[in-house]
Amino acid sequence: MKFVIETEVTKKSLARAEAILVPIWLKGEKLDYWGEVYELFDKDDQEAIRSYVESKKFKDGETKWLYIKGVPTFVLIAAATRFDRKRIVLLSRQLVRMAKSEGIKSVGIYLDDFERDNLAAETVTGLAAENALLAHYDFGEKFKSQPVGGWKRVERFVFLTEKTSKKIDEGIARAEMIAEAVNECRTIANYPASDMTPEGLAEAAKTALRGLKNASVTVFDEKRLKSEGMNAILAVGKGSAAAPRLVIMEYAGGKKTEKPLVFVGKGVTFDSGGLNIKTTQGMMDMYMDMSGGAGVIYGVAAIARLGLPVNVIGIVPAVENMISGLSYRQGDVIKTYGGKTIEIGNTDAEGRVILADAIEYAKTKNPALILTLATLTGAAMVALGERASALFVKNNKPLQDEIEKIGRDSGDFVWPLPLWDEFDKELEGAFADVSNAHKKHPIGGAIVGAAFLNYFAKPLPFVHIDMAPRMMTLPEEEFLAKGSAGFGVRLLSEIANQYLQIVKLVK
Ligand code: BES
Ligand code: ZN
Numbered sequence: 001m002k003f004v005i006e007t008e009v010t011k012k013s014l015a016r017a018e019a020i021l022v023p024i025w026l027k028g029e030k031l032d033y034w035g036e037v038y039e040l041f042d043k044d045d046q047e048a049i050r051s052y053v054e055s056k057k058f059k060d061g062e063t064k065w066l067y068i069k070g071v072p073t074f075v076l077i078a079a080a081t082r083f084d085r086k087r088i089v090l091l092s093r094q095l096v097r098m099a100k101s102e103g104i105k106s107v108g109i110y111l112d113d114f115e116r117d118n119l120a121a122e123t124v125t126g127l128a129a130e131n132a133l134l135a136h137y138d139f140g141e142k143f144k145s146q147p148v149g150g151w152k153r154v155e156r157f158v159f160l161t162e163k164t165s166k167k168i169d170e171g172i173a174r175a176e177m178i179a180e181a182v183n184e185c186r187t188i189a190n191y192p193a194s195d196m197t198p199e200g201l202a203e204a205a206k207t208a209l210r211g212l213k214n215a216s217v218t219v220f221d222e223k224r225l226k227s228e229g230m231n232a233i234l235a236v237g238k239g240s241a242a243a244p245r246l247v248i249m250e251y252a253g254g255k256k257t258e259k260p261l262v263f264v265g266k267g268v269t270f271d272s273g274g275l276n277i278k279t280t281q282g283m284m285d286m287y288m289d290m291s292g293g294a295g296v297i298y299g300v301a302a303i304a305r306l307g308l309p310v311n312v313i314g315i316v317p318a319v320e321n322m323i324s325g326l327s328y329r330q331g332d333v334i335k336t337y338g339g340k341t342i343e344i345g346n347t348d349a350e351g352r353v354i355l356a357d358a359i360e361y362a363k364t365k366n367p368a369l370i371l372t373l374a375t376l377t378g379a380a381m382v383a384l385g386e387r388a389s390a391l392f393v394k395n396n397k398p399l400q401d402e403i404e405k406i407g408r409d410s411g412d413f414v415w416p417l418p419l420w421d422e423f424d425k426e427l428e429g430a431f432a433d434v435s436n437a438h439k440k441h442p443i444g445g446a447i448v449g450a451a452f453l454n455y456f457a458k459p460l461p462f463v464h465i466d467m468a469p470r471m472m473t474l475p476e477e478e479f480l481a482k483g484s485a486g487f488g489v490r491l492l493s494e495i496a497n498q499y500l501q502i503v504k505l506v507k
């Protein structure tokens with residue numbers, strides 16, 4: 001999709017888009033103010049729009065499509081008492097998805113209208129450009145047969161504004177970069193497990209970083225995992241014909257003396273549950289159980305592509321949790337990379353087991369902060385639903401608040417759950433240092449998972465994000481294609497962008 005900026009806003013520039021957004025402001029239930037874009041239509045069209053709007057009752061947040069005779073032909077009428085970031089995000093996606101399904105090739109938005117609600121033109125452009133690209137993406141086009149005439153595409157997004165600024169251009173360039181990384185992340189998460197094995201995930205990491213300055217990828221194969229003593233990764237991977245890997249991505253954009261942020265992502269390419277097998281329903285989307293790994297891979301890639309002046313390391317343990325005569329079992333005791341031992345209470349709590357080795361390895365990198373990103377528990381979804389990932393920050397309220405805010409601004413929403421020291425009690429096993437399953441399962445599942453990971457990360461500053469709630473989009477409500485939400489890319493790159501602030505808070 002091409003982004004075009006029209007700075008001379010006249011009737012003529014309006015005609016560059018086949019579909020355009022017309023915002024109307026409400027005061028309570030009453031129509032209060034028409035966006036200035038309305039003034040640009042021909043008198044006949046204005047009349048058509050006005051009589052349509054007056055014949056309907058618009059509620060706050062409501063939108064309706066209107067077909068008119070003039071140009072543009074399609075109008076997306078959006079009513080609100082206030083147009084905030086969330087509204088702009090949804091409206092730009094809605095414009096693109098509707099246009100795409102109708103075969104409309106160009107859409108437009110008049111930026112200056114939103115100054116009324118204190119959104120600067122460059123803010124609206126950045127949000128609209130990013131979300132237009134996210135809404136245009138559809139993994140369904142990968143495997144389905146093409147319809148006659150090919151897939152419908154939106155080719156142009158026109159921004160109308162009377163202001164020019166370098167900030168608008170830069171905002172678009174940045175939005176394109178980020179959206180591309182999010183969409184690539186969605187693609188590797190959406191691939192079925194047969195096409196995305198642990199080795200495939202390692203290859204994807206190499207591809208994501210190829211040709212970038214100061215960036216490198218190292219992959220530990222099975223032999224190396226053995227010689228390093230990464231027995232937890234090996235144990236979970238044993239039941240699969242596809243051998244496990246550990247993927248290490250290093251980006252050195254900062255000073256040599258600066259400690260890296262280390263992001264660790266769960267890369268379970270398929271989670272059958274192992275011998276504690278899942279149900280048919282429970283196994284349905286488990287080819288996406290590497291979504292945390294995908295988020296880390298493309299989070300690091302985005303940071304490297306933006307050339308941020310920070311040091312970042314991404315670590316992704318990649319395994320397939322399968323059933324065979326070689327599978328790990330309940331009762332098995334595993335010695336991890338760092339020497340701590342785990343007893344297996346449930347082979348379906350495999351994510352935390354592989355992350356134990358990866359976290360211990362992360363500790364050898366002298367990190368400023370260890371952050372894990374994982375589709376760790378169904379319990380996180382029970383607690384939070386599907387709109388925010390669970391955020392756990394060990395004993396650091398200011399850092400928790402900062403990450404919550406970064407989540408809100410980036411669009412990767414996170415919401416806190418507690419990670420107090422008391423929860424360590426829940427980890428006790430009979431014979432090993434810790435058990436991977438809580439005796440009182442299923443209570444507090446997401447927290448117990450986080451406490452387990454913290455046991456390996458301590459005493460270093462630790463953040464865990466259980467992204468099971470945001471593994472997939474809500475297609476109808478979010479105006480995004482079905483499948484992976486690409487969660488984590490925007491959150492991690494923004495955390496890296498705010499490195500100085502983050503480091504201040506962990507000290
Ligand atoms: N990958 C699953 C968690 C999951 C479920 C992610 C649904 C996304 C959507 C994880 O490995 C798992 O099975 N967790 C168990 C843990 C339990 C056995 C302690 C769970 O949530 O039931
Ligand atoms: Zn599992």
Ligand code: ZN
Binds near residue numbers: 350
């Ligand atoms: Zn899993």
